[in-house]
Amino acid sequence: MTGVMARVGRITINTLVVVGGMTTLLGRILRSLFPLRCDARETWRAFYKVGVKSFPIVILTALFTGAIMVIQSGHYVHKTGATSLLGWAAGFAVFAEIGPILIGLMFSGRVGANNTAELGTMVVTEQVDALRSLAINPTAYLVAPRFLAMTVMLFLLTAMGDLFALFGGAVTAKFMLDVPVWIFLQQVMDAQLLDEYLLGLVKGTVFGMSIAVVSCYYGLTAQGGATGVGRAVNASVVAAAIGIFVTDFVVALMWGIL
């Protein structure tokens, strides 16, 4: 009995420590963003690294996502013969839910994990301490640019990825279901999915923020050499996935109520 209590207590305390650490990190990031006090060159480099390097994998994922959604809705179309529903079903699923989530998870793997590995290496090789001893604030110099870059870039990647997903869906509709490309695109247009598209963009932005905070937190708290960096990356991607789903839920609920 005491063993169980001790475990519950330990898990609770660990969770509180992590959540509290992330919250204070977010606070420190926001403080160095208002007024803007982050290094311009480092920010530019972060934008390049985050956006350009993750572009191919995100676009490929989006293409496949659209194709999968069309195949899955194809089952119903095949059964009921209601071809006109295809554009609505695939477009709705991609814009509102699956597009942002898959793009976010891919982004978390490519950029978030990379970020944790980079910051973790800097921590265990004492480069962050070196920055501090030069009176450079690590939050303003290292963390804030990444936060900015991930938030902006995941927004842009979601905006573009959704369109690529439609393209992938259109091609699949042509080859698997024999629906001409322009008819599919016309259906998506007719479905009036602007609300869902905007919801997806809001989700993408929020996912970017949560991935940035989580990956920077685990990077900065890495300790103990190579093994520690590996463990930090592992913990970071797991926490980022949980963060994506939790913020997804919050955003969807707020959007539904407001």
Add this chain to the structure above:
Amino acid sequence: MTAALAAWIDSSVRTWDLLRQTIVWILRGALRRRRRQVLQQLYEMGNRSVAFITVTLGILGMISVFQVLKQVEKIVPDFSMIGPAFIQMMIREFGPTIAGLMIATRVGSGIAAEIGSMVVTEQVDALRMCNADPVDYLVVPRFVACGIQSVMLSVYGVLVGVLAGAVTAYLFWNVPFETFFRLDLVQWGDIASGLLKAMCYGLAIPVISAQAGLETRGGSEGVGTSTTRAVVNASFAVVVLDLILSGFSYLVLF
């Protein structure tokens, strides 16, 4: 561009080779010798992922039902088909695939981090010196355990997602549980397709991640890089396999 493509082809050739070696070791009876490691990996990958899968798939079920009902409410206020269609989609597509992505995230990065840090601390070389093959000793138990637990976690994930969806439908729109829990639309093909997907993901993830881990070079930076590569490659493999298997089951099973 060509250099990147060549490197990609090179590493995928080596991944297939690792898969071949793993299967050869299993056929040679590696499982009987490695029973303890397999059990340990089963615990590590399965039992310790349950909480993670519960949170992610549960939330996925809640959001999906919430958003679809919100949309359907505007068109036709008839919720009787939502439950069956949702259950069918969960079994065929979202349950296995999202669970697969979660396993790629948690288990894939774990395998790469563990094997990668063993490589840089020269433990893998030590194994070789003791005439123990790293594939036999490290990869085979993870391969088998992940293949089994991926199926288990997918089934569990579908259950959690459907339950969470039913509760959401009941709380927000008063859809009774009897209307929601109907298996009218579910066919054997759906179940077969879902299980096939889960198994393929479970077998692909450990090989890809172990390959990334075994190729680690340099100190802590190398471990970080190979862990990142494992997550990206394993997640991407899940998406690609999903497309292939969805197309396959659409053309063959129905």
